[in-house]
Structures are given as structure tokens and as C-alpha cells.
Amino acid sequence: MTKSLQKTVLDTLAYLVLGIGALTMLLPFVWMISVSFREPAQQYSRNLIPDPIVFQNYADLFRVLPNNAFLALVFNSFKISILTVIGQVLTCAMAAFVFAVVKFKGRNLLFALLLATMMIPPQVSLIPNFIIFKYMHLIGTQWPLILPAFWGGAFGTFLLRQYFLTIPRDLVDAARMDGASLFDIFWRIYLPLSKPAVAALAIFVFKDAWNDLLHPLVYLPTDMQQTTLTVGLAFFQQQLQLGGKFTVLMAGAFLSILPLLIIFFIAQKQFIEGIALSGVKR
Amino acid sequence: MEYGLKPLGREKLWLWLMLVPTIIGLAFGTIGSLLATLTLSFFDWDLIGAPTWAGFSNYVQLFQNESYMEAFSNTLKFSAMYVPGVVIISLLLAVLLNRKIRGVGIFRTIYFLPTVTSAVATALVWNMIYGRDTGILNFMLESVGLSPICWLCTNNAMLSVVIVNVWGAIGEGMIIFLAGLTAIPRDYYEAAELDGASGFQQFLRVTIPLVTPSIFFQTLIAAINAFQAYDYIYMLTRRSGGDSSVPVAVFSIYRNAFHFFRMGDASAQAIQLALLVAAFMGVMFWWERRYVVYE
Numbered sequence A: 001m002t003k004s005l006q007k008t009v010l011d012t013l014a015y016l017v018l019g020i021g022a023l024t025m026l027l028p029f030v031w032m033i034s035v036s037f038r039e040p041a042q043q044y045s046r047n048l049i050p051d052p053i054v055f056q057n058y059a060d061l062f063r064v065l066p067n068n069a070f071l072a073l074v075f076n077s078f079k080i081s082i083l084t085v086i087g088q089v090l091t092c093a094m095a096a097f098v099f100a101v102v103k104f105k106g107r108n109l110l111f112a113l114l115l116a117t118m119m120i121p122p123q124v125s126l127i128p129n130f131i132i133f134k135y136m137h138l139i140g141t142q143w144p145l146i147l148p149a150f151w152g153g154a155f156g157t158f159l160l161r162q163y164f165l166t167i168p169r170d171l172v173d174a175a176r177m178d179g180a181s182l183f184d185i186f187w188r189i190y191l192p193l194s195k196p197a198v199a200a201l202a203i204f205v206f207k208d209a210w211n212d213l214l215h216p217l218v219y220l221p222t223d224m225q226q227t228t229l230t231v232g233l234a235f236f237q238q239q240l241q242l243g244g245k246f247t248v249l250m251a252g253a254f255l256s257i258l259p260l261l262i263i264f265f266i267a268q269k270q271f272i273e274g275i276a277l278s279g280v281k282r
Numbered sequence B: 001m002e003y004g005l006k007p008l009g010r011e012k013l014w015l016w017l018m019l020v021p022t023i024i025g026l027a028f029g030t031i032g033s034l035l036a037t038l039t040l041s042f043f044d045w046d047l048i049g050a051p052t053w054a055g056f057s058n059y060v061q062l063f064q065n066e067s068y069m070e071a072f073s074n075t076l077k078f079s080a081m082y083v084p085g086v087v088i089i090s091l092l093l094a095v096l097l098n099r100k101i102r103g104v105g106i107f108r109t110i111y112f113l114p115t116v117t118s119a120v121a122t123a124l125v126w127n128m129i130y131g132r133d134t135g136i137l138n139f140m141l142e143s144v145g146l147s148p149i150c151w152l153c154t155n156n157a158m159l160s161v162v163i164v165n166v167w168g169a170i171g172e173g174m175i176i177f178l179a180g181l182t183a184i185p186r187d188y189y190e191a192a193e194l195d196g197a198s199g200f201q202q203f204l205r206v207t208i209p210l211v212t213p214s215i216f217f218q219t220l221i222a223a224i225n226a227f228q229a230y231d232y233i234y235m236l237t238r239r240s241g242g243d244s245s246v247p248v249a250v251f252s253i254y255r256n257a258f259h260f261f262r263m264g265d266a267s268a269q270a271i272q273l274a275l276l277v278a279a280f281m282g283v284m285f286w287w288e289r290r291y292v293v294y295e
Helices: A003-036 A056-064 A066-101 A107-119 A122-135 A143-150 A154-164 A169-177 A182-193 A195-211 A214-219 A229-236 A246-266 A268-280 B011-040 B057-064 B066-097 B104-116 B119-129 B136-143 B154-182 B186-194 B199-210 B212-227 B231-237 B249-258 B263-291
Strands: none
Touching: A003 A246, A003 B066, A003 B104, A003 B119, A003 B154, A056 A066, A056 A246, A066 A107, A066 A143, A066 A154, A066 A182, A066 A195, A066 A229, A066 A246, A066 B011, A107 A154, A107 B011, A107 B263, A122 A143, A122 A214, A122 B011, A122 B249, A122 B263, A143 A195, A143 A214, A143 B011, A154 A195, A169 A182, A182 A195, A182 B011, A195 A229, A195 A246, A195 A268, A214 A229, A214 B249, A229 A246, A229 B119, A246 A268, A246 B104, A246 B119, A268 B104, B011 B263, B057 B066, B057 B263, B066 B104, B066 B154, B066 B212, B066 B249, B066 B263, B104 B154, B119 B136, B119 B154, B119 B231, B154 B212, B154 B231, B186 B199, B199 B212, B212 B263, B249 B263
């Protein structure tokens, strides 16, 4: 076989495998969307294209659940996720700046300690944290989901520190000459220059908060007014009002992944590079 | 000590103020709670009465507790299938995408989708796809003449759950391998070709050794995720009354702590999970020193 023929054959094979794989990856999403536009009577139909195409399921989400519960779920999810992003970006950036730029006694020790915590499985923290929040009478409120976001974290601090280290030191020295304080240097130089890394962290944190199942399940009542969209969805099936209609369930599932799909398509580069970065330069 | 900005006068205070959240996190979130869980594992406590000293009995009971042993062995079985599945498939995909063919971006996006979207939402569709009489998967099997499978019945549930978890994880693995593959200098392949190595030989002798750091990292991540797997499994195997047909370790911790309020048992289980993670990491780092090639 000649070289070019061999390449053509191998490329075709690669396309074939990748193509079949891609269809498998897409099938659940395509099916979700397809079912969500069907009439309830056709929920088990095997036809991909609904006939007729109806929007009733999406309307039902807002209409059938009592007290606008679906809107409450969406609001809760946005509120918790956005506050989590603010907390993580702020507290991780402050710590990352101190670890990357400032010289002080115990820096290396403290940083090593923080990195070591990456090895502790989050389930280990769950029980003591539950007990603390119980004594603070916060179980059943959204605080146990929001407060921990404001106590930093190894992953975010490490990610931002790595980026901060690439910012030229001359900038700091020049600012120091002009009499800038430590906090000025952080707020006016490091944060604005680190937008790509901050964006990557914000996306990761938002995704994890939005998709979280375990923590809302532990801390929030499963009442549709209080909990998040992800958890609400997990209990939709049991809601009598929906009567086990998969068409409405799929409409809810699609709406619940829509914000992340939009963010992903806009900021795909940051997302994928963030993952690659965490893999290569550990 | 490397370069560092010296804090001036009152800035020493600022410095520590900026670290306060992180220090609180260490005290309450991670290190403090590890110690607290460890302490709790030596007590019996239902959160209402006073905790009573239990010595090692919670740990001894773990091995006599059938439902926990089932959960723990499910976690091990799950990991034994999930980790090789994720590592091998995502490496294969990355090698194919690294052929510099057209449309790499589109494939990358498609494979990455499950990483972005919530396990709860996609598990609901998988539930439909796996349906015994109504699911699209059995429809496909029947249309090629095979007999339908009860995907989520007790015998098959583990395998079905592994499939969904692998489906959800290969996008991230692929990205990590792709980054490792693109870092291999082209010269190596050219040199191998001059020496008359075939494409397959190049893969075995150049690609695989040079991608070992990524294999190491991806195996570590996949295993840690496997030990902590919960979302898809819970959504696909839950039964009425909060039970599960494939209970795993995290499920057992959750149920003991927050349904039965057996804080001591749950803590001992959490510590055992942490020890499993630590032991696995120890083995992996030993393996790294022997087999992983860093340039």
C-alpha cells in the first residue's frame, strides 16, 4: 500500500469510529429534545421527529406546578450558583495573590497544607459540616450551600496562583514605586490582568454549583419552593401534578441544562483550556 | 526564598486578612472536618442524645454490616469497570482526533457535552432510553434481531450504570490526553519513520511511553471519581423509600448519616473511603516513579 492510500484508509476509519461515537454521545440529548416537543400520548414513540410538534410541555412546566414552583427552582439555582461563583472567585483570588506574590513567614507550609486538602474526599466534610450548620440552625435554609463558597478552596486557589505567577514582576515593582498598597496591586493589577483564568474558574464553579445533587439533597427541604432546579428535577417524577408525563419531564430537563449549554458554547475555549491546563501542569 | 513582595507596616495585617477565608476553610471545611469525622467515628451518636464512646466498634461493625459490605464491594466493582473504560476509550478518541483531520473542533464539542450538563437531567433521559418495553435501546436491539435486555434490572444494572458514567466522563479524559499528545515533538515520529517503524510500532514505542504522564493523571482522576460516584447511580437505580438497587459507598454514607442518623457508622464509612483514596494514591505514586516517563 502506498503512503497516501494508507493515510486515506486510516483517516476514513478514524472518521467512522469518531462519527459512531459522536452519535452515541448525542443520542440522549437529541432524544431529550425530541420527547420534550411531543404530545404526551406519544411519549414512547420511536419516531425522532415529533408529529405534531407541540410546545405545550414547556408551558405546562410553568402552569401545572403550584405557586410558580418552576420559576422558584430556576431562581434558587441562579441565586445559589451566582453567589457561589462570587464567593469562590473572591476568596480564592485573594489567597492565590498572597501565595503567588507576597513574601511572608509560613507561606510554603500553608500552601502545601492547602494543596494536601485536595486529597480529602468531600464526603468526609459532609458530616461535620452538617452538624455545625445544625447547631447554627441553618439546616433547611440555603446558607449551608452558600457560606462554604466563601472559605476558599484548593482547586481555585491553585488555578489562579498558577496564572498569577505568569504576570511580570516588573509591573509590581513599578506600582510599588508609585506607592501602591498590597491591596491596590491585587485589585488594580492582578485581577484585571487575569480575566481568562478568572473566567475559567467562574465557569467551573458555576457548573458544579448548578449541577450539584448531594449537597442540596442534604441541606435543603425537597419542597419545590426551596430547592434547586437540579434537585427539583430529580423529584419531578413523583409530583402528582405531572402525572409521570415524560414529555414534561424532558422539557424540564432540557431547560435545566440550557444555561450551561449556552455558557459552554460562548466560552468553550476557556472551558476546554482550563481542563487541559489542570491536566498538564499539575 | 524566591522572589516575593515584602509587606510594609500595616500591610502585614492586610496579608492575613486576605488569607482569613482560606484559613477558615482549612479549619472548618477540610482539615478540621477530617479530624472531626475521625473523632465521630469512635462514637455512637444520633444527633439528639449525648454521643457515647464506641471505641473501634463502628469499624468492626463495618465488616459485619451486610448492606455496607455490599455498597463497598459495589464501589470496587464499579471502579474496576469504570476506570479502564474511561482511560482506554478517551485515549483512543484522543489518538484519533490527533490525526489532524477536519472537524476536530466539532467532535471535541460533542464528546464534551455530558461533562457540562447535569447528571440528573441526562440520567432522566437514560432512564427512558434503557426502558425495558418502551426504550429506544431495546428497540434498536430488536430491529437487528437481538432479544431485548432489562437494562436496569438487578443483574444488568451495574453494567448499565457503568456505561452511563463512562459516557459522561470520556470528554474530559479525551481533552487531557489530547493536551498530552500534542506536546509530543514531531521530530520523534520523523526519527522513528527514518528507522523504518510502522504506524503501529510508532504508536507503541513513541506515543504510549510519552503519554504515560497523562495516563497516570487520568487514571488517578478517574479512580477518585469512581470511588465518589453518586449522581448517575442514584438517579438510575433509586427505588421507592430512598433505597437503591446498586447502593455504593457514598450512598451508604449519605443514608446512614441523614436518613438513619447513625453519625458514628457514617463517619467510619467516610474514613474508610478516605483511606481507600489515600491507599490508591500511594500505589499510583509508587507506580509513577517506576513507569512514568517525564522528559
